[in-house]
Amino acid sequence: MKKVWVNFNHEPKAKNPTRIVSMPVQLTATQRQRLRELDRADLFLETVFHNAVERNKAFQEVEKKIAEENRQRLVELRKKNRRPALCQMEAKLVEALISEGFVQVVTPILLSKGLLEKMSITSTHPLIQQVFWVSLNKCLRPMLAPHLYFLLENLARLWEKPVRIFEVGPCFRKESRGSQHLNEFTMLNLVELGCPEYSRHKRLKELAQLVMTTAGIDQHELVTKFSEVYGETIDVVSDVEVGSCAMGPHILDAAWGIRDPWVGLGFGLERLLLVKKGYQNIQRAGRSLVYLDGARLNI
């Protein structure tokens, strides 16, 4: 059928009802908004219905089905899972990394301006615009790397190499972009310091594979990309970027007293969940008062 485009915000009110019944239509703006709320904005995207009656019937049927699935998800959370998928994903990743010889660390969520500057994030750096300041010299960490660098400076001295550590926890960035960005998200950052320089690429590949397999995502590719912080990063991409990796020796290392080669990988847990669950909107995966474990509460 030929596509007909109609402005739904200004649908004409025909005097003769038989005429409107035969007018080809698409979803109304309200219906589209509702599907967006239900994270199914893809439905009926291009569909042209014969008339408004047919459209409304199809919409109501789909809306009812999605609402029922949503309710079912909440039942399952209470009866079966008892933990949101985000927490389960975190637990699985922690377990897998510990089994791989990594040591979990927990560092402060508040980060000093000085340590951010040591990461080269100063007033001229683009990321500085995304930082939430809580006082003149303290912010909510936008990344885990500064504190991990700080720990590594000491651990490189205290522990035999390779030193393997990771942290998983909240990070904060002011974001204006929509469906793949949150203002607060959960970062997993793992670092292996003291791996032989010649095997860094191989190691990075292995560790990316470990994280992706543990997250339950079958396919990914590694893509080299420019980074404001590291110059060059290798992104882990599964339709969307789920992680960014870097390697040392690196220009930032000197400031932290790091001399050994290293590989580091940073993943967003909500991004991993977005891909794994096939969500269209990352809000479903993150900390929320609107969604509980991906199920919408105000239905």
Ligand code: ATP
């Ligand atoms: P993007 O280019 O997608 O904005 P980024 O390259 O700025 O991400 P990194 O600094 O590489 O992000 O952070 C590592 C990972 O953390 C990203 O690959 C992504 O999975 C996740 N991440 C970063 N920013 C956000 C955000 N605002 N919301 C959710 N996840 C995020």
Ligand code: MG
């Ligand atoms: Mg990145």
